[in-house]
Every structure is written in C-alpha cells, then in structure tokens.
Amino acid sequence: MLELAVERAPERVYGFSLAQALAERDGATRLVAHGTLYKALDRMRRAGLLAAEWEDAEAAAEEGRPRRRVYEVTAEGRRLLADAPQPAPRPGWGQAPA
Amino acid sequence: MTSGRPWGVRLALWWAGVYTRTAPAQDARDRRAEVAADVADEVRAAEVESWAISRRIAGRVLRGMGSDVLWRLSVERSPGRARWHLDHPATLLGALAVLLFPVVVLGDRLRAAVAVRPGWALNLVHSAEVLLSAMILAIAAAALLRRIVDRPVVAAVARRTLVHSVRRSAGLLACVCWAAAALWRFVPGSLGGLAGAAWAAFGLSLVVWAATAVWGWGRRRGERRTS
Numbered sequence: 001m002l003e004l005a006v007e008r009a010p011e012r013v014y015g016f017s018l019a020q021a022l023a024e025r026d027g028a029t030r031l032v033a034h035g036t037l038y039k040a041l042d043r044m045r046r047a048g049l050l051a052a053e054w055e056d057a058e059a060a061a062e063e064g065r066p067r068r069r070v071y072e073v074t075a076e077g078r079r080l081l082a083d084a085p086q087p088a089p090r091p092g093w094g095q096a097p098a
Numbered sequence: 099m100t101s102g103r104p105w106g107v108r109l110a111l112w113w114a115g116v117y118t119r120t121a122p123a124q125d126a127r128d129r130r131a132e133v134a135a136d137v138a139d140e141v142r143a144a145e146v147e148s149w150a151i152s153r154r155i156a157g158r159v160l161r162g163m164g165s166d167v168l169w170r171l172s173v174e175r176s177p178g179r180a181r182w183h184l185d186h187p188a189t190l191l192g193a194l195a196v197l198l199f200p201v202v203v204l205g206d207r208l209r210a211a212v213a214v215r216p217g218w219a220l221n222l223v224h225s226a227e228v229l230l231s232a233m234i235l236a237i238a239a240a241a242l243l244r245r246i247v248d249r250p251v252v253a254a255v256a257r258r259t260l261v262h263s264v265r266r267s268a269g270l271l272a273c274v275c276w277a278a279a280a281l282w283r284f285v286p287g288s289l290g291g292l293a294g295a296a297w298a299a300f301g302l303s304l305v306v307w308a309a310t311a312v313w314g315w316g317r318r319r320g321e322r323r324t325s
Contacts, residue, residue, distance in 0.1 A: 015132055016139035031140070031154070034110065034133055035162020039169040042129075054131075065142065066135040069128065 003081060012070040014055075015041070041071065049077035106152030107137045110159050117166045120189040125173050187241035188266070191234060191273045198230045202280055227280055234277035238270055265310035268303045275300035 004013070004021045013021075015038065019031040044050045050071045060067040073081070114133040118126035137155055144151045173179075183190050205223040275296045282293035 014139075015136045016143070019136070020143075030161075031158055033158045033160075033162030033165065034114075034136060035159075035165030035169065037162070038129060038132055039162075039165040042169060065138045066131065068135045068139070069132050 012072050014068040014070050016068075018071075044077070045071070048074060049080060050074060104141065104148045104152040104155070106155030106159075107141060109152075110137045110155050113159050113163070113166070117170050120186065121170060121173050122176065122179075129169075183237075184241050184244045187237055188269065190237050191270070194230055194234050194237070195273050195276065198227070198234070198277070198280065201226045201230060227283075231277040231280045234273055235281075238274045238277075242270075261310050261313055265307055265314065268307035268310065271303040272300055272307055275303060 004018060004025065018041075019037055022028070022032050022037075023030065041050065041052075045052050051074050052069050052071050055068050055070055057067055110133055111130070114130045118129050120126075121129075140155060141151055144154075174183075201223060205220070205227055208220045208223055279293050279296035279300060282296060
C-alpha cells in the first residue's frame with residue numbers, strides 16, 4: 001500500500017483510488033474490502049508512515065461528492081520502504097525456484 | 099433522499115454507523131465519512147447497473163466486517179475508554195448480549211442433541227456461556243458501583259427525566275436477568291425456581307423498557323413537530 005502511494009506521488013491517494021490500484025496490481029477481480037483497507041490505512045497513519053488530511057469541502061461539493069480523506073507517505077514511510085527487502089520474483093510454471 | 103441510493107451504499111453506511119457507534123467521536127466521524135466517500139466514488143466509477151454495484155459494495159462490506167470489529171477493538175484500547183464504558187455501559191452490555199444470544203441457542207441445540215454423552219463442543223459452548231454471562235454481570239456490577247460511589251443517585255435522576263432513567267434501569271436489569279438465567283441453568287434442580295424468577299424479571303424489565311422506549315420516541319416526535 002505504501003509502495004502504491006509512493007508510486008502515485010505527487011498525486012495524493014485516497015481510499016477508493018488505493019483499492020482500485022491494489023486490484024489492478026494484483027490482477028484481482030474484486031476490490032479490497034472496506035474494513036481491511038481502512039484498518040490498514042489507520043494503522044499506518046497512527047504509526048506515522050502516512051499523513052492524512054481531508055480535502056477542501058468546496059472542491060468536493062463542486063464535483064457533487066463527499067469529501068475524500070487524502071493520504072501522503074511521510075519521510076518515515078519512505079525510509080521504511082527503502083529499507084524493506086525486495087520480494088523475490090515468483091517462479092513461473094516449469095521453472096525451478098532459485 | 100436516502101431511498102434514491104443503491105441498497106449497497108445504504109448497507110455500507112448503516113454498517114459503518116453500527117460499528118462506529120459510541121466510538122471516540124473523531125475516529126467515528128472520520129471512518130463514517132471515509133466509507134461514505136469510498137462508496138460514492140465506487141458508484142461514480144461504476145459502469146454497471148445499480149444492482150451489480152450494490153452487490154459489489156455489499157461484498158466489500160461483508161468481507162471487511164472482521165477487520166471493522168478488530169479496528170473497533172483497537173480503538174477501545176486508547177486511554178480513558180474503560181472509564182467511559184463504565185459510565186456508559188449500554189454499548190458493552192448490548193454487544194455481549196448480542197454475542198450471548200447465538201451461544202445460548204447453540205448450547206440448547208447441542209444439549210438436546212447430545213443429552214446422553216456430552217462432547218467437547220458442548221463443554222466449549224458451556225464455557226462461552228459462563229464467560230459471557232459472568233462478563234455481563236461483572237460489567238453491570240462495576241457500572242452500578244461506580245454510579246453509586248461517584249454520583250448521588252438522586253442527582254443522576256434529576257439530571258435526566260424519570261422515564262429516561264427508568265428505561266435505562268430496565269435495560270440494565272434485562273441484561274443482568276438474562277445473564278443470571280443463563281448461569282442458573284448449571285445449578286442443580288432444587289434452585290430451578292430462581293432461574294424461573296430471573297426469566298420472569300427479564301420479561302418484565304423488557305416490557306418496561308419497550309414501553310418507556312415507545313413513550314420517549316412519541317415524545318421526541320411530538321417535540322420535533324412542534325419545533
């Protein structure tokens with residue numbers, strides 16, 4: 001999730017955009033559940049990896065929708081992401097794992 | 099206004115209202131607003147008919163219910179919440195009573211099915227019944243004790259209307275009697291009358307609660323009309 005938020009920077013991400021991006025990346029047909037998504041975002045926000053703020057009410061009203069809560073990866077989040085080990089690519093069919 | 103929304107949106111907003119109810123105000127407001135924005139975005143982005151959108155949203159709600167409950171439990175670990183719950187025990191007692199209901203029903207089914215030779219499943223259900231009932235009784239006792247120690251009862255009654263106080267007391271008594279009746283099922287037959295008395299008190303307090311709730315609802319409705 002942090003990775004996706006960094007990839008999309010400087011554009012700020014919000015709940016539904018993250019759910020869509022996660023589904024696209026994993027090739028999933030279903031969007032991630034509300035509970036799973038917002039619990040994870042809340043934990044990362046409380047841990048200081050993400051900063052959250054509510055967008056301008058007028059901008060949302062102009063588009064005729066509720067305000068979104070937008071997220072941005074903090075310096076701490078970027079540092080953690082840079083330090084994290086890269087996942088090994090999964091072996092395809094017929095290939096022996098390294 | 100509400101009837102124009104797809105039923106999936108209404109379900110998502112209703113569920114968000116349920117699990118954020120009586121949560122810390124800021125957390126509750128943020129979560130409800132976030133879910134509202136999410137489902138609005140999903141409806142706007144959807145290129146399918148209303149029924150299909152609703153089904154998709156309902157799927158996201160149902161799959162995330164476990165995480166929602168865990169989130170709520172994590173929020174409850176913040177400082178000062180235990181004290182808040184003792185001042186407002188209705189949420190905890192209600193949640194435990196809702197949990198106790200399927201456990202008691204399951205226990206009755208199992209007892210009927212394995213009357214000859216009790217198995218581990220029955221012991222597990224018995225333990226759950228005892229644990230939940232004991233928790234209800236302990237919370238009710240702690241809340242009552244706190245109320246008696248910290249605030250004079252007369253002042254508490256004067257602050258609220260009498261009917262409101264009666265309704266809250268009846269709700270509390272119903273929970274306690276139900277838990278007591280569930281516990282007494284483990285007591286040998288000679289004290290069976292006590293279980294009967296607990297059930298009777300439960301029924302009576304439920305009737306009083308319902309009557310005062312209807313009365314209060316009618317009064318609020320009347321006040322809204324006049325204003």
